[in-house]
Amino acid sequence: MTAVTGETPLQAPIQGNGLLGQPLDSREDPQLLRGEATYVGDIDLPGTAHMAILGSPVAHAKVLSIDTKAAEQLPGVLKVATAADFTDVMPLPCIWIPGGVESHFPPHPYGLPGSRPVLSGDTVRHVGDPVAVVVAETPRQAAAALAAISVEYEPLPVVTRADEALAEGAPQLHEAVPGNLNAYWTCGDKDRTDAAIAAAEVTVELDLVNQRTINSPIEPRGAVGDYNTATGEYTLYASTQGPHNHRFLLSALVLGIPFNKLRVVAPTVGGSFGTKGYLYPDMPLVLLLSKALGRPVKWVDTRTGLMNSTVQGRDHRQHVTLAGTRDGRITAVRCTSYANLGAYPSTIGPGVATALMGRSISGMYDIDAAFCEVYAAFTNTVSLGAQRGSGRAEAAFLMERLVDRYASEIGMDPAAVRRRNLVPKEKFPYDNGLGWTYDSGDYQLNFDRAIELSGYADMPARKTEARTRGKRLGVGIASYVAICGVGPSTRMSKEGMLGGTWESANIRVHPTGEVTVTVGSASTGQSHGTVFAQVAADELGIDPATVNVYEGDTLKAPYGQGTYGSRSYSMAAPAIALTARKIKSKLVKAGAVFLGVPEDKVVYADGKVFEEGHEDDPEKSKTFAELAMAMWYGWGLPPEIEPALDETTHFDPPDFNYPFGTHVAVVEIDELTGETEVVAYTAVDDAGNIGNPKIVLGQIEGSILHGLGQALMEHAEYDPDGRLVSRDLNHYALPRAIDAPFFTLDKTTTPSPHNPLGAKGAGEIATVPPAAAVVNAVVDALSDLGVQHIDMPVTPEKVWRRLRGESQ
Amino acid sequence: MDLSLNVNGRPEQFSAQPNELLVERLRDGLGLTGTKVGCDTGQCGTCVVRLDGRSVKSCLILTAAAAGSAVTTIEGVTTPGGELTGLQEALREEHGTQCGFCTPGMVMALGELVENTEHREPPTEPEIREWLTGNLCRCTGYHSVVRGVQRACSAARAQVPVEQGTAQPATAAASGQEG
Ligand code: FES
Numbered sequence: 001m002t003a004v005t006g007e008t009p010l011q012a013p014i015q016g017n018g019l020l021g022q023p024l025d026s027r028e029d030p031q032l033l034r035g036e037a038t039y040v041g042d043i044d045l046p047g048t049a050h051m052a053i054l055g056s057p058v059a060h061a062k063v064l065s066i067d068t069k070a071a072e073q074l075p076g077v078l079k080v081a082t083a084a085d086f087t088d089v090m091p092l093p094c095i096w097i098p099g100g101v102e103s104h105f106p107p108h109p110y111g112l113p114g115s116r117p118v119l120s121g122d123t124v125r126h127v128g129d130p131v132a133v134v135v136a137e138t139p140r141q142a143a144a145a146l147a148a149i150s151v152e153y154e155p156l157p158v159v160t161r162a163d164e165a166l167a168e169g170a171p172q173l174h175e176a177v178p179g180n181l182n183a184y185w186t187c188g189d190k191d192r193t194d195a196a197i198a199a200a201e202v203t204v205e206l207d208l209v210n211q212r213t214i215n216s217p218i219e220p221r222g223a224v225g226d227y228n229t230a231t232g233e234y235t236l237y238a239s240t241q242g243p244h245n246h247r248f249l250l251s252a253l254v255l256g257i258p259f260n261k262l263r264v265v266a267p268t269v270g271g272s273f274g275t276k277g278y279l280y281p282d283m284p285l286v287l288l289l290s291k292a293l294g295r296p297v298k299w300v301d302t303r304t305g306l307m308n309s310t311v312q313g314r315d316h317r318q319h320v321t322l323a324g325t326r327d328g329r330i331t332a333v334r335c336t337s338y339a340n341l342g343a344y345p346s347t348i349g350p351g352v353a354t355a356l357m358g359r360s361i362s363g364m365y366d367i368d369a370a371f372c373e374v375y376a377a378f379t380n381t382v383s384l385g386a387q388r389g390s391g392r393a394e395a396a397f398l399m400e401r402l403v404d405r406y407a408s409e410i411g412m413d414p415a416a417v418r419r420r421n422l423v424p425k426e427k428f429p430y431d432n433g434l435g436w437t438y439d440s441g442d443y444q445l446n447f448d449r450a451i452e453l454s455g456y457a458d459m460p461a462r463k464t465e466a467r468t469r470g471k472r473l474g475v476g477i478a479s480y481v482a483i484c485g486v487g488p489s490t491r492m493s494k495e496g497m498l499g500g501t502w503e504s505a506n507i508r509v510h511p512t513g514e515v516t517v518t519v520g521s522a523s524t525g526q527s528h529g530t531v532f533a534q535v536a537a538d539e540l541g542i543d544p545a546t547v548n549v550y551e552g553d554t555l556k557a558p559y560g561q562g563t564y565g566s567r568s569y570s571m572a573a574p575a576i577a578l579t580a581r582k583i584k585s586k587l588v589k590a591g592a593v594f595l596g597v598p599e600d601k602v603v604y605a606d607g608k609v610f611e612e613g614h615e616d617d618p619e620k621s622k623t624f625a626e627l628a629m630a631m632w633y634g635w636g637l638p639p640e641i642e643p644a645l646d647e648t649t650h651f652d653p654p655d656f657n658y659p660f661g662t663h664v665a666v667v668e669i670d671e672l673t674g675e676t677e678v679v680a681y682t683a684v685d686d687a688g689n690i691g692n693p694k695i696v697l698g699q700i701e702g703s704i705l706h707g708l709g710q711a712l713m714e715h716a717e718y719d720p721d722g723r724l725v726s727r728d729l730n731h732y733a734l735p736r737a738i739d740a741p742f743f744t745l746d747k748t749t750t751p752s753p754h755n756p757l758g759a760k761g762a763g764e765i766a767t768v769p770p771a772a773a774v775v776n777a778v779v780d781a782l783s784d785l786g787v788q789h790i791d792m793p794v795t796p797e798k799v800w801r802r803l804r805g806e807s808q
Numbered sequence: 809m810d811l812s813l814n815v816n817g818r819p820e821q822f823s824a825q826p827n828e829l830l831v832e833r834l835r836d837g838l839g840l841t842g843t844k845v846g847c848d849t850g851q852c853g854t855c856v857v858r859l860d861g862r863s864v865k866s867c868l869i870l871t872a873a874a875a876g877s878a879v880t881t882i883e884g885v886t887t888p889g890g891e892l893t894g895l896q897e898a899l900r901e902e903h904g905t906q907c908g909f910c911t912p913g914m915v916m917a918l919g920e921l922v923e924n925t926e927h928r929e930p931p932t933e934p935e936i937r938e939w940l941t942g943n944l945c946r947c948t949g950y951h952s953v954v955r956g957v958q959r960a961c962s963a964a965r966a967q968v969p970v971e972q973g974t975a976q977p978a979t980a981a982a983s984g985q986e987g
């Protein structure tokens with residue numbers, strides 16, 4: 001492995017003297033390093049009983065009978081329950097319904113479409129579909145009792161591919177969904193695109209499989225339900241990235257209990273990457289069983305359980321076409337995609353498979369005509385959901401593959417084709433014709449930086465040198481634009497989102513001058529406690545050490561929608577900054593009273609309020625701490641100024657934000673073994689103004705490796721009977737430390753006009769291009785063999801066969 | 809069966825089922841929840857502890873097989889809220905942790921590597937990555953962890969007295985070249 005030095009220019013301060021942009025150490029880290037953080041599996045409430053879930057061993061079947069008697073007799077078993085025990089519980093709602101709120105499911109009692117029941121009764125639709133639960137004194141007793149439940153299944157035919165599920169005569173999953181079609185969704189201008197393609201000098205086409213992958217946070221999911229018989233209140237501790245959202249969906253829409261009777265607490269969450277924002281049957285089950293048994297009920301998933309129950313990602317089969325001129329001008333792009341939603345629509349899965357993917361397909365390019373259609377279908381597989389970079393990664397993959405295919409067709413350098421078609425700087429805000437309006441960007445600057453930094457010009461020489469070592473060197477570029485900052489609630493309603501997507505923050509200034517910030521989002525490893533303190537301290541001009549941050553507990557935090565789609569820094573942080581501004585303007589008003597000068601002569605700067613021009617005169621200035629105490633006392637305030645400092649903001653941005661970037665992968669393929677090694681990787685991302693570059697650096701590095709995982713090894717593979725072959729980490733490959741050298745990273749900075757911090761999403765954006773960059777590099781390395789495409793994951797066997805002239 | 813273990817310097821006596829896993833004893837029996845369970849198959853390394861000094865995956869060892877041994881868990885590495893070790897400090901400086909679920913297992917596995925390099929050449933980057941292959945992390949991409957280990961190894965070596973440091977074979981070879 002050739003190791004490129006781990007450059008970390010992202011760690012340099014970017015905004016001058018302010019606190020924002022400084023690489024402050026994560027204050028969460030020491031606790032994590034000492035193993036002291038409490039994850040859901042570490043919660044041990046007195047009297048806890050343990051739940052285990054029986055999942056179906058077959059992918060599609062009628063359930064003829066379930067006999068639980070033997071299990072009930074086993075030692076330690078407290079309760080065995082089946083669907084019959086939960087007939088008054090509503091199904092788990094799907095709240096992102098592409099194209100509007102009409103549903104193919106029977107109407108939900110609250111007018112929302114229902115989806116999966118908490119336990120399946122008559123029919124099971126995927127391996128792992130839960131049919132029964134056991135609660136016992138110990139986890140081992142609960143697990144052992146599952147084996148004693150006998151279920152009689154009558155197998156039904158199975159389908160695991162979206163395109164096959166839509167074919168004539170395919171097995172039917174839901175009576176209410178004839179033909180298994182959840183949604184046919186389109187965006188862009190079909191006629192214009194078809195015409196442009198018909199008239200084009202050059203067209204290229206590809207059939208692509210964006211394989212199903214499993215996010216695999218290292219902590220499996222878990223939930224603890226605790227019903228308080230005295231108050232009638234339920235508490236759910238769960239590995240969730242959206243505690244408020246889960247509270248709303250579970251209380252009002254599933255359990256049918258008042259919103260204020262449910263508290264949801266997210267303890268430390270061990271990674272999510274999208275998967276822990278969904279409603280799962282275990283959440284209502286632990287609450288209902290806690291009530292039934294009068295004790296806390298705890299469930300912690302196994303890895304195999306996670307793989308058969310937690311939402312999976314990607315999974316599109318696509319036919320894509322690009323049209324252009326002989327001299328490299330792209331004129332149209334078109335995509336027909338078959339998206340596999342799995343057996344049930346997950347909380348927001350249908351939206352991920354449609355809008356998030358389709359509206360992004362034209363990437364960084366200024367293209368006159370674009371069109372995307374998605375057939376979203378049900379199959380006998382685990383439900384589809386978000387996966388780090390979801391939708392946007394699938395879109396970038398198809399477009400960036402197409403651009404390379406086009407470049408090779410017209411005999412132009414792929415970098416030159418890209419550069420020629422980038423949306424020019426002066427065209428922002430740019431309407432991409434597919435539904436997104438890009439906020440800001442300097443794509444040329446970003447692109448050129450990546451090309452230069454990667455040493456692109458030296459690649460021919462490196463290829464020749466690699467040949468002397470029995471290696472084929474390939475280089476692949478991938479550029480992307482990623483919609484982030486979800487989002488404008490009204491805009492999201494037009495996408496079919498049944499719920500607000502704003503974010504909120506509260507700042508409470510204590511009498512002694514310390515500050516508590518509470519936010520509605522919930523970290524799954526993004527150091528919110530560090531970064532949000534930084535935001536508040538920067539705005540208020542105070543020491544970040546005096547600021548603490550709370551989140552993740554619906555009893556303590558203001559409402560919010562959670563952490564997903566790289567939104568916390570461009571949604572919650574602006575809410576914090578705006579709240580701090582409310583505090584400052586109140587302090588200016590109060591300062592005028594305390595200092596006895598007119599308000600327009602009062603200035604707030606560097607954590608002080610003072611009379612203009614008298615910053616250093618102690619008689620004419622008050623520190624933040626002095627003001628905090630004065631506001632706590634409230635003496636001498638006129639009636640129009642309320643005592644105390646406690647403000648809240650709900651932030652609903654005018655539009656999304658659009659980070660972007662360009663990545664360049666260099667791979668070497670071993671002629672003898674077909675092994676692909678990523679030998680250098682350059683990424684230049686633009687996430688607008690960055691709050692804490694040290695935190696963002698970590699997220700970018702992790703994101704890139706995640707993307708490389710999809711390119712090289714990850715695949716959720718089902719056998720023809722619908723059994724997940726890659727059911728554990730022996731059968732599902734995750735990237736390990738040896739799978740990539742240090743990355744060469746840099747950034748450009750184009751602030752977003754859509755929030756007061758100029759922030760754009762950052763956390764997952766670097767997962768968007770790596771798969772395309774690597775596959776482009778592999779195809780480049782094999783191009784002299786006539787290889788035009790290779791499906792992911794690019795395993796040594798696949799490459800080895802291509803090296804020997806076999807076709808895909 | 810009645811068994812005994814020495815855990816973080818404390819003798820523990822208990823009775824256990826023959827099929828009990830060491831990780832179950834530590835987490836459920838002794839309440840030492842710093843050791844995590846991330847998989848069912850010995851792949852992820854979140855459960856790594858030190859058994860008589862060697863790092864092992866505690867989900868792959870029966871408590872009975874560990875009987876009589878000395879076990880060190882993450883709780884035995886520092887005191888609650890106390891000072892971080894050199895390795896932990898280096899990982900903190902490089903932000904080698906995000907969600908932190910893989911972190912205790914990494915600290916336990918890497919501790920052995922860092923300690924063993926105090927008296928020889930620091931491990932190369934490929935060696936560090938090789939050592940880390942038994943630990944999965946989905947958040948960091950490992951790079952910050954690798955940088956943390958590099959930092960910790962240089963710091964550990966800096967603390968070794970000069971006489972010992974110069975006695976190293978690799979250093980000797982280097983001086984040989986100079987000569
Ligand atoms: S829990 Fe032991 S290796 Fe995963």
Ligand code: FES
Pocket residue numbers: 218270271525904905906907908909910911944945946947948
């Ligand atoms: S920090 Fe999350 S898995 Fe490593």
